[in-house]
Amino acid sequence: MKSNPAVFWLRQDFRTLRNNALSYASNNHDYVSAIYIFKKKDFEKKREAQKWWIHESLKNFKTELDKLNINLEIINLDSYQNFFEKYSKNHVSFYWNKIYEPNFLSFDEKISKYLQEKNINFKIFKGNILNEYKEVTKKDNTPFKVFTPFWNTAEPIYLKKEFRKEIPLKKTVKKIKILDTSYKIEDVLPKEKWFQKFKNYWDPSEKKGLELLNNFVKIRIKDYGENRDIPGVEGTSKISPYLSHGQISVETAWEICEKVKNKSRGYRKYVNELGWREFSHSLINYFPNMLKGNLRKEFDKFPWVKNSKHLKAWKSGLTGYPIVDAGMRELYETGWMHNRLRMITGSFLVKHLRIHWMEGEKHFRNCLLDFNEANNVAGWQWIAGCGADAAPYFRIFNPILQGEKFDKEGNYVKKWIPELKNIPKEFIHKPWEMNDKVQINFKIKIGKDYPSPLVDHSKARQEALQAFSKIKK
Numbered sequence: 001m002k003s004n005p006a007v008f009w010l011r012q013d014f015r016t017l018r019n020n021a022l023s024y025a026s027n028n029h030d031y032v033s034a035i036y037i038f039k040k041k042d043f044e045k046k047r048e049a050q051k052w053w054i055h056e057s058l059k060n061f062k063t064e065l066d067k068l069n070i071n072l073e074i075i076n077l078d079s080y081q082n083f084f085e086k087y088s089k090n091h092v093s094f095y096w097n098k099i100y101e102p103n104f105l106s107f108d109e110k111i112s113k114y115l116q117e118k119n120i121n122f123k124i125f126k127g128n129i130l131n132e133y134k135e136v137t138k139k140d141n142t143p144f145k146v147f148t149p150f151w152n153t154a155e156p157i158y159l160k161k162e163f164r165k166e167i168p169l170k171k172t173v174k175k176i177k178i179l180d181t182s183y184k185i186e187d188v189l190p191k192e193k194w195f196q197k198f199k200n201y202w203d204p205s206e207k208k209g210l211e212l213l214n215n216f217v218k219i220r221i222k223d224y225g226e227n228r229d230i231p232g233v234e235g236t237s238k239i240s241p242y243l244s245h246g247q248i249s250v251e252t253a254w255e256i257c258e259k260v261k262n263k264s265r266g267y268r269k270y271v272n273e274l275g276w277r278e279f280s281h282s283l284i285n286y287f288p289n290m291l292k293g294n295l296r297k298e299f300d301k302f303p304w305v306k307n308s309k310h311l312k313a314w315k316s317g318l319t320g321y322p323i324v325d326a327g328m329r330e331l332y333e334t335g336w337m338h339n340r341l342r343m344i345t346g347s348f349l350v351k352h353l354r355i356h357w358m359e360g361e362k363h364f365r366n367c368l369l370d371f372n373e374a375n376n377v378a379g380w381q382w383i384a385g386c387g388a389d390a391a392p393y394f395r396i397f398n399p400i401l402q403g404e405k406f407d408k409e410g411n412y413v414k415k416w417i418p419e420l421k422n423i424p425k426e427f428i429h430k431p432w433e434m435n436d437k438v439q440i441n442f443k444i445k446i447g448k449d450y451p452s453p454l455v456d457h458s459k460a461r462q463e464a465l466q467a468f469s470k471i472k473k
């Protein structure tokens with residue numbers, strides 16, 4: 001046991017279960033401190049909703065760390081290098097888990113060299129992923145761009161690995177304070193009060209994440225194949241923010257799913273979604289330029305439209321298409337949006353309004369509690385048709401038919417758009433078709449109490465196809 005102190009560098013791993021770096025620190029050092037570096041400028045007006053999640057996570061995780069006798073110290077920094085330089089003087093060892101984003105991985109490489117040169121002890125561990133992305137390639141060692149062959153290769157690689165035994169944390173270590181000043185947890189909170197309603201929907205703790213996952217696997221996974229597309233029912237697991245911030249390790253999710261006896265359609269579909277998460281992480285690391293632009297370069301010529309009025313209406317859930325507006329309002333209210341709605345609202349932005357997918361990506365980044373670079377960028381490029389294995393641009397979701405198919409009774413729309421709560425189901429996805437008499441009957445005036453459609457579906461579809469034909473040439 002080493003008597004020099006260890007720092008567990010807390011990043012996106014607010015968990016005590018399957019936390020490689022924390023476990024290593026606690027088992028190999030007498031003194032351990034957890035340090036969270038809050039890089040304010042990464043969040044300011046970019047990831048506002050996530051400030052709330054991180055704030056709550058810090059509070060909850062502190063309670064868990066206290067039980068282990070580990071201090072949680074927070075610092076607001078813009079340069080990591082100074083940090084290592086300053087604190088290494090006390091012979092501190094540093095441990096952290098990888099984050100699978102190009103910036104983080106190249107930082108690891110750079111800092112590793114620096115720490116080696118300075119003779120500072122450190123170790124970087126596997127992060128929240130099933131396979132290291134470099135483990136999964138085609139036979140000729142090139143990366144996959146299509147999901148099915150990717151997953152057909154990746155899943156057996158993971159299954160062949162012996163399940164890594166959980167290395168429990170040491171019950172208690174000796175408390176130590178490393179930083180000379182510590183930021184207060186409250187300082188992480190956004191200034192705007194918008195986030196306050198999130199607490200009605202979420203409890204950002206490891207315990208809650210595991211509870212959600214266990215309940216889902218026990219009760220709902222069997223029907224996941226059918227229910228995952230119906231936003232009006234609780235058909236999905238809702239563990240995405242817990243995975244993004246690392247309250248749950250994807251290996252734990254996998255292990256819990258493995259216990260399902262009936263590995264039928266629901267189970268298969270669910271583990272495939274965990275596979276899409278792996279695929280997105282592989283894509284952004286093999287093709288880091290997709291974080292800044294189209295993966296398929298022909299889309300660089302696409303005639304996107306700049307229209308701030310349309311963009312604002314989309315963000316505010318006021319496009320006049322109920323299924324689109326319900327999704328956008330769910331996002332703003334809860335910090336989460338159902339996957340089917342991410343596809344419908346995304347498609348509406350890039351195809352009906354022809355606004356650049358990066359505008360949508362930016363808005364989701366700011367509002368989603370589960371935002372992560374890989375899934376968000378890959379999701380948006382999939383919708384826009386410019387990504388890997390993407391939905392072809394010419395396949396344009398009809399927001400009326402999508403509503404009628406996936407929200408038959410209109411329950412989801414009525415939940416998020418109270419103005420429409422009295423509208424009968426035949427009009428719920430096309431309220432503008434109610435004549436004046438019917439509108440009076442249901443005490444609503446379309447165009448006043450709820451907007452008329454921002455664009456006409458058929459016309460917008462034609463225009464989108466025309467625009468697309470320009471880049472096909």
Ligand SMILES: Cc1cc2nc3c(=O)[nH]c(=O)nc-3n(C[C@H](O)[C@H](O)[C@H](O)COP(=O)(O)OP(=O)(O)OC[C@H]3O[C@@H](n4cnc5c(N)ncnc54)[C@H](O)[C@@H]3O)c2cc1C
Binds near residue numbers: 244274278368
């Ligand atoms: C435009 C767009 C943007 C998206 N942005 C994000 C994002 O920022 N963060 C994020 O975690 N997911 C994102 N997704 C993927 C997906 O919508 C969410 O992961 C899912 O809705 C989360 O809800 P859940 O946990 O109930 O999912 P479940 O259906 O229960 O699935 C379980 C887990 O599998 C993973 N998963 C599910 N669907 C996908 C998918 N299509 N791609 C990759 N992983 C998936 C997630 O980690 C999810 O938590 C995006 C999808 C689209 C179309």
